[in-house]
Amino acid sequence: MLSDDAARILKAEWQRVSALAQTRKLEDALEQPRLIKAIHQSINSSVKTYRYVLPTQIVSKLADSSLDSRCLQASRGGRGAFDARTVAHAVIVPFDQENESVLGGSQEPYVSNPVRVPEVSSRYRDAQKYVKDWDKLCVVLDAVESRAREDFTRRVFRQVLIETYKRLSSVRVVYAAPRRVSLRKTTEAIQAYLSEHSGGDRLLALTSAVFTVIGSRFGLWAEVKRGKITAADQASGMLADLECVTKDRHVAVAVEVKDRKITISQLRAKLRSIREKQVSEIFFVATQGTLESEEAQVNALVNHEFGSGQNIYVTDLERLCGTVLALLGERGRRDFLIETSAQLEKYHSEIAHRRAWAAILETL
Numbered sequence: 001m002l003s004d005d006a007a008r009i010l011k012a013e014w015q016r017v018s019a020l021a022q023t024r025k026l027e028d029a030l031e032q033p034r035l036i037k038a039i040h041q042s043i044n045s046s047v048k049t050y051r052y053v054l055p056t057q058i059v060s061k062l063a064d065s066s067l068d069s070r071c072l073q074a075s076r077g078g079r080g081a082f083d084a085r086t087v088a089h090a091v092i093v094p095f096d097q098e099n100e101s102v103l104g105g106s107q108e109p110y111v112s113n114p115v116r117v118p119e120v121s122s123r124y125r126d127a128q129k130y131v132k133d134w135d136k137l138c139v140v141l142d143a144v145e146s147r148a149r150e151d152f153t154r155r156v157f158r159q160v161l162i163e164t165y166k167r168l169s170s171v172r173v174v175y176a177a178p179r180r181v182s183l184r185k186t187t188e189a190i191q192a193y194l195s196e197h198s199g200g201d202r203l204l205a206l207t208s209a210v211f212t213v214i215g216s217r218f219g220l221w222a223e224v225k226r227g228k229i230t231a232a233d234q235a236s237g238m239l240a241d242l243e244c245v246t247k248d249r250h251v252a253v254a255v256e257v258k259d260r261k262i263t264i265s266q267l268r269a270k271l272r273s274i275r276e277k278q279v280s281e282i283f284f285v286a287t288q289g290t291l292e293s294e295e296a297q298v299n300a301l302v303n304h305e306f307g308s309g310q311n312i313y314v315t316d317l318e319r320l321c322g323t324v325l326a327l328l329g330e331r332g333r334r335d336f337l338i339e340t341s342a343q344l345e346k347y348h349s350e351i352a353h354r355r356a357w358a359a360i361l362e363t364l
Contacts, residue, residue, distance in 0.1 A: 003090040005063035029158035038136040043163040048104035056088040076118035085110035175341035200259035209339035258286040
């Protein structure tokens with residue numbers, strides 16, 4: 001059945017695109033700038049219905065190469081005629097619902113006026129209110145039909161999904177934080193969230209959230225400045241991954257976040273810049289603690305630096321949160337969950353990381 005085959009193809013290709021995106025290896029599937037631009041504009045069209053057209057038409061072509069990807073209605077007749085509405089509503093609409101309504105959340109996109117014509121072609125240009133957007137759809141589908149090659153059609157479809165994924169990354173995820181949460185449940189949420197590799201993104205969001213709540217609840221600093229996960233501290237002009245800044249713009253605490261074991265060389269390198277800026281308090285927050293073979297050296301360095309006025313704290317996030325979140329109480333723990341959500345949105349974390357946190361909140 002056409003819809004079943006289309007659904008299988010969509011699922012496989014979407015998994016592929018998502019996996020590449022999460023490893024930061026997502027690249028354009030096409031080499032034609034004109035086609036890439038037309039696909040981008042179609043997926044982001046101001047006309048909601050148009051966003052559904054390329055996914056529907058091209059996945060149908062992949063499921064059955066004999067179809068004419070430009071055809072919208074079986075009643076058009078001729079070679080490759082088929083009912084695109086069936087695929088749109090049975091395959092693309094559920095996909096849209098599963099992915100934060102990235103295409104617009106329409107329940108029946110193919111019953112709207114823009115696509116109540118026999119086919120996507122210049123012949124029906126005058127029936128469209130937004131002719132430039134219609135032209136973009138025509139450019140892409142004409143290219144698919146003129147090439148008439150499965151490998152090219154698949155690359156076009158991947159480009160459609162790439163643009164969809166990029167659009168999804170800008171969609172705001174709904175985070176349903178509970179009204180109250182225990183310390184145990186909060187700790188379990190942190191553990192579950194950090195169980196998946198993220199290149200440090202998840203750890204940084206959680207750490208930034210807990211220091212932000214500490215500052216607001218205890219009045220220790222006015223704000224927490226944070227760099228992007230992919231930016232080096234020096235390039236961003238920051239001392240560390242996080243800077244806890246007072247009202248008079250003094251850096252009260254610097255926080256370095258490591259999604260791996262901390263080494264003695266990392267501590268020494270960071271301390272040079274910290275000492276230069278006259279910041280006396282620095283946290284090294286890691287998921288895996290100190291490198292075992294260097295633990296004695298790390299302890300010796302911490303003791304030595306204390307004598308010269310540098311307070312160094314090496315800890316893991318779970319241990320830090322175990323104490324802090326107990327002191328914060330129920331309201332503070334809820335603030336922490338909400339602030340983590342805000343961090344993920346503000347710094348545009350990968351959609352997979354944002355959705356994973358939203359899913360964890362729903363279990364609390």
